[in-house]
Amino acid sequence: xxxxxxxxxxxxxxxxxxxxxxxxxxxxxxxxxxxxxxxxxxxxxxxxxxxxxxxxxxxxxxxxxxxxxxxxxxxxxxxxxxxxxxxxxxxxxxxxxxxxxxxxxxxxxxxxxxxxxxxxxxxxxxxxxxxxxxxxxxxxxxxxxxxxxxxxxxxxxxxxxxxxxxxxxxxxxxxxxxxxxxxxxxxx
Numbered sequence: 001x002x003x004x005x006x007x008x009x010x011x012x013x014x015x016x017x018x019x020x021x022x023x024x025x026x027x028x029x030x031x032x033x034x035x036x037x038x039x040x041x042x043x044x045x046x047x048x049x050x051x052x053x054x055x056x057x058x059x060x061x062x063x064x065x066x067x068x069x070x071x072x073x074x075x076x077x078x079x080x081x082x083x084x085x086x087x088x089x090x091x092x093x094x095x096x097x098x099x100x101x102x103x104x105x106x107x108x109x110x111x112x113x114x115x116x117x118x119x120x121x122x123x124x125x126x127x128x129x130x131x132x133x134x135x136x137x138x139x140x141x142x143x144x145x146x147x148x149x150x151x152x153x154x155x156x157x158x159x160x161x162x163x164x165x166x167x168x169x170x171x172x173x174x175x176x177x178x179x180x181x182x183x184x185x186x187x188x
Contacts, residue, residue, distance in 0.1 A: 135149070
């Protein structure tokens with residue numbers, strides 16, 4: 001790391017130790033949200049990297065295979081946590097971290113939540129259609145209709161939740177969430 005050149009060994013070690021603690025914390029945090037620990041560590045390392053890096057450089061830094069590194073980079077790009085950048089005189093792809101933690105959170109959860117909403121809403125709508133058809137075919141069977149009405153209400157409650165979740169996602173993506181919960185800049 002060029003930025004650490006010119007420092008004493010003790011200074012370098014203290015900076016590296018402090019960074020490693022943060023990188024480990026980022027990795028564990030991302031692991032909680034379904035991203036592997038190693039990809040979390042990759043993001044953490046890139047976060048502290050002083051310049052855009054190639055797959056080879058990050059592979060060497062982290063001691064990961066180029067295949068694993070490529071998979072990790074692709075995952076982080078899909079989550080919009082890193083971007084591919086142009087580097088003068090470089091034929092290899094360069095990657096740098098998107099340092100906006102608020103936007104990273106929004107992008108990650110928006111992507112995951114939208115996918116879940118689509119999948120679950122589709123299953124709920126299919127079940128709702130089947131229940132309504134069954135209810136229509138068995139109008140004379142009072143106990144069955146009562147059961148189907150209860151199930152229909154439960155499914156409608158779930159669909160209302162997913163409709164609310166879409167509105168929440170929209171508030172993240174449009175930035176309206178910050179009207180309710182403004183970003184803060186604290187001096188720790």
